[in-house]
Amino acid sequence: MIMDDRKKRILQAIIDDYIDKAEPIGSRTIARKYELGLSSATIRNEMADLEEMGYLAQPHTSAGRVPSDKGYRLYVDKLMPTHDLNREEIRELNSATEDRVYELSQLLRHATAVLSNFTKYTSMAVTPKLRSSTIKAIQVVPIEAGKALVIVVNNAGIVKNSLIKVSEQATSEMLGRITNLLNDKLAGLTFEQADTERIKTLAREIGVTGDILTPILNGTAECMYQMGDHEMYVEGSTNILGHPEFKDMDKARQFLSLLDEKTSICKALSDSARPVGITVRIGSENELCSIRDCSLVTVNYNVADTMVGTIGIIGPTRMEYSKVISSIGYMKKLVCEEINRLLGHEHESV
Amino acid sequence: MIMDDRKKRILQAIIDDYIDKAEPIGSRTIARKYELGLSSATIRNEMADLEEMGYLAQPHTSAGRVPSDKGYRLYVDKLMPTHDLNREEIRELNSATEDRVYELSQLLRHATAVLSNFTKYTSMAVTPKLRSSTIKAIQVVPIEAGKALVIVVNNAGIVKNSLIKVSEQATSEMLGRITNLLNDKLAGLTFEQADTERIKTLAREIGVTGDILTPILNGTAECMYQMGDHEMYVEGSTNILGHPEFKDMDKARQFLSLLDEKTSICKALSDSARPVGITVRIGSENELCSIRDCSLVTVNYNVADTMVGTIGIIGPTRMEYSKVISSIGYMKKLVCEEINRLLGHEHESV
DNA sequence: GATTAGCACTCGCCGGGTCAGAGTGCTAAC
DNA sequence: GTTAGCACTCTGACCCGGCGAGTGCTAATC
Missing domain, CATH: 3.30.450.40 (GAF domain)
Incomplete structure (x- = not known):
């Protein structure tokens, strides 16, 4: 059976109406409401065809027709009127x-x-x-004695931060040095690459620089984790x-x-x-x-x-x-x- | 009428059962299930009393009883068994x-x-x-040429930040000076006090220091706003x-x-x-x-x-x-x- | 005097039966 | 090829009567 123009018009009318009414659509409704110049009997025949072709379905004998997924698909691809936003x-x-x-x-x-x-x-x-975005910058910023904020920025400018405790002796100069170090080692990597494992390795490479480094690395890892979360x-x-x-x-x-x-x-x-x-x-x-x-x-x-x-x-x-x-x-x-x-x-x- | 102990026991039984079953509770149910040593007729009389006192209600004649708000109130205040978490x-x-x-x-x-x-x-x-919490610290941190991050921390250690564009000429030393200035002027205030109005005034006080200050103040205001949002x-x-x-x-x-x-x-x-x-x-x-x-x-x-x-x-x-x-x-x-x-x-x- | 057994009564729920309406498929006529 | 007419089907709304749960009241009992 061929999907001619008239069938398409009828299908469209049925779907339009069904979207509106949410009830099986009968042939009379279509004949009356849409001016196709056809009687309900003709439409009935076409609807039987459309059902056979799989575009429509009947919930039960003697009910109107309902669009099938295949019907909606054709509707969306070809028949649907465009909706211009006012x-x-x-x-x-x-x-x-x-x-x-x-x-x-x-x-x-x-x-x-x-x-x-x-x-x-x-x-x-x-x-x-964001896991595949890259690390643009890492900053360690002192907040008050004993507290600092680790900040990680990715290449899109998305920022994550993590509050950490640091040794009271940590000077802002020391934090600056660590910041530079972290940037050297991590900037440019993706967050996937800079996983916790990598950061642990980094800690070993640098050697345990007292209690200052550990919380900073933890904070960095935390930021990485946040970035990966979606x-x-x-x-x-x-x-x-x-x-x-x-x-x-x-x-x-x-x-x-x-x-x-x-x-x-x-x-x-x-x-x-x-x-x-x-x-x-x-x-x-x-x-x-x-x-x-x-x-x-x-x-x-x-x-x-x-x-x-x-x-x-x-x-x-x-x-x-x-x-x-x-x-x-x-x-x-x-x-x-x-x-x-x-x-x-x-x-x-x- | 007096709320004696027996009435309380019966009320408790009814509410316990109703919470479980969600259906009007009849006198027989109570007589059978809870060992009060009373017949359904007695309980029926007590239930009629409890209804008259406002602790129970009857959805319709010849239905069981349902607790009223007043009944629940007594239950919560006095009758309810404690639930020990296992x-x-x-x-x-x-x-x-x-x-x-x-x-x-x-x-x-x-x-x-x-x-x-x-x-x-x-x-x-x-x-x-957080509107009534106080500003502990403000930081302006350079991220890359032309971009900086304004960070505001409150007295509980909650951090908000805002990404801003700054003039390409802004050096990290300049940002540091501004950071100090902002801390001087704003730290210790509540967020309520440090509203947009105040920040605008601050801008005027300082005098328009070129294009550097404006975005920073905007960013600060942004952080304040975030802090106030809940x-x-x-x-x-x-x-x-x-x-x-x-x-x-x-x-x-x-x-x-x-x-x-x-x-x-x-x-x-x-x-x-x-x-x-x-x-x-x-x-x-x-x-x-x-x-x-x-x-x-x-x-x-x-x-x-x-x-x-x-x-x-x-x-x-x-x-x-x-x-x-x-x-x-x-x-x-x-x-x-x-x-x-x-x-x-x-x-x-x- | 409090409690209880017995009984008539009330009410909501459930299942079956009926009926109208909407819609179809088919046939025959146009 | 299209349409009018008709018999048929199915659903959903409505009504009705029976059942069960529960009550309130009364009279008997502890």
């Missing part, structure tokens, strides 16, 4: 960066909150993987309760408890996103079994080229794809700009 | 600080996650209010779906959307907690109307005496009070210890 919508999305933002994590929280609020689905984000933010998880596909309590619970499992979601996000552009994974296209009746829309954002994080929106397969796709695309742009601003890659000072 | 439970709670913890926010996230998991209710925490963590929000009082979707949704409103929850937490000790707010005792059918158990934790944060557990009024109270008490202790360790108030170095 002024009001852009204003709403912009609010993610309106408030004072001083950290990447905060930026991501804002972005996910706004996105989830805007789309009424659940939005997620993971911080970039966090995840989920907002609007309860939005799904508003969608009829989750009116069944058990389903809702299953979905929500999945979101609590940060590791698997994190993996799903990273796995899903392609290097560039927006990825849409519909229902069974998802590798994670427990979201096989959801769709996941993801996009990567970059920090200084090498470091990649991901933003995602998850909702039922019956999702307003066009709206989700345009809003996540816009948000990615916003986030990238803001990251550049935050890390001082732009010309404006903070 | 070895296994302590091990579970301890896991909050087992993982590498390097920040207060991370500590609180762990603590709330463990608590919510342990109690099966929802757990929350707010970071301490965050909130909520974990296990979906736990409530497991409790029968939220089997009604609308109720669950209402509860969950409340949790999304960080500000009101934050306020409820802070308002509820008394300066010391564990506070229990039962149902209508809560000021926030939307949690009038929940109970909120809170405790404050201190950072260096003056800075106070709060941990809380929220669940249905039919809550395992004894377990919740002992676990939150233990967690407070853990958190306090860990904070001391983190901020170097202890003797062990990191």
Whole structure:
């Protein structure tokens, strides 16, 4: 059977309507509402064809039709109307960066909150993987007698610090010497390379310079560890309760408890996103079994080229794809700009 | 009518049973299960009395009895058995600080996650209010040509930083002079006092020393702002779906959307907690109307005496009070210890 | 006088039966 | 190829009666 233009128009009409109504769509509805110049009987025949071809499904005999994953896929790839963000919508999305933002994590929280609020689905984000970024600078700064702060900066300008106790005798000059030493030995390495093992080796190489060096190395290791850690933010998880596909309590619970499992979601996000552009994974296209009746829309954002994080929106397969796709695309742009601003890659000072 | 010992025993039995079963408790159940040496008829009479006195309520004629808020209050104050944490439970709670913890926010996230998991209710925490802490030290550290890091430390050893752009000509000696100047002018003040206004005034006092000072003052203000911000963590929000009082979707949704409103929850937490000790707010005792059918158990934790944060557990009024109270008490202790360790108030170095 | 056994009564829950509505597939006519 | 008409199917809402749990009251008992 061939997928002619008329079939496509009918399929689109069904999916559009189903996305809106969340109920099986009957032939009469389509005939009445969309002006295709066809009677319900004709549409009925076409719908039977579309079902046979796998684009539609029937929950039970004598019910209307429902799009299948394959149907949504065609819809997303070819049929979907584009959603142009209007002024009001852009204003709403912009609010993610309106408030004072001083950290990447905060930026991501804002972005996910706004996105989830805007789309009424659940939005997620993971911080970039920084393990493969390189160490730009290490500083040991005295704070008061007996206390110092170890600071590590990576090539994107992301800063981590760790408070340490040092010997009371440590002069700021000694700390300066150690700072230079650490920079010599570690700067330029990736955080992966500068693991705890390496730092221990370094300690042996230098020889135990009394009690001063040890806490500093510990602090450095701590910073390295922090840099390697990546966090995840989920907002609007309860939005799904508003969608009829989750009116069944058990389903809702299953979905929500999945979101609590940060590791698997994190993996799903990273796995899903392609290097560039927006990825849409519909229902069974998802590798994670427990979201096989959801769709996941993801996009990567970059920090200084090498470091990649991901933003995602998850909702039922019956999702307003066009709206989700345009809003996540816009948000990615916003986030990238803001990251550049935050890390001082732009010309404006903070 | 007088609240004699027998009434108390019966009330306790009813509440114990109701907390377990979540269904109206009948006189026969009590007579059979608890060995009070009384027939169901006698207990029935006592229950009628307890209802008249306001400790029990009846969902409808010919149903069993359910504790009222007043009943729970007496239970919590006088009747409740104490819950001694066993070895296994302590091990579970301890896991909050087992993982590498390097920040207060991370500590609180762990603590709330463990608590919510342990109690099966929802757990929350707010970071301490630091606005009234004092500035201990400010440092401006050069990172690379044109970039520097402003670091502000408060009297508890909490560190905030802000990356800034500076003139390429700024030497580390100049930055050192400015550091000294800032310390002179600002150290010892509270963050409340050192607001943006004050910093602007400072800029005027010093006179515009070219383009070097401005970004540094901006960075300092940024740090001040960060210090004043306080965050909130909520974990296990979906736990409530497991409790029968939220089997009604609308109720669950209402509860969950409340949790999304960080500000009101934050306020409820802070308002509820008394300066010391564990506070229990039962149902209508809560000021926030939307949690009038929940109970909120809170405790404050201190950072260096003056800075106070709060941990809380929220669940249905039919809550395992004894377990919740002992676990939150233990967690407070853990958190306090860990904070001391983190901020170097202890003797062990990191 | 307190306690208890007995009994009539109340109420929510559950399962089965009925019915209307929406939608289909098929056939025959256009 | 398209459409009108019709018989058929399935779901969901509604109603109804029976069951079980629990009560309050009364009268008998300790």
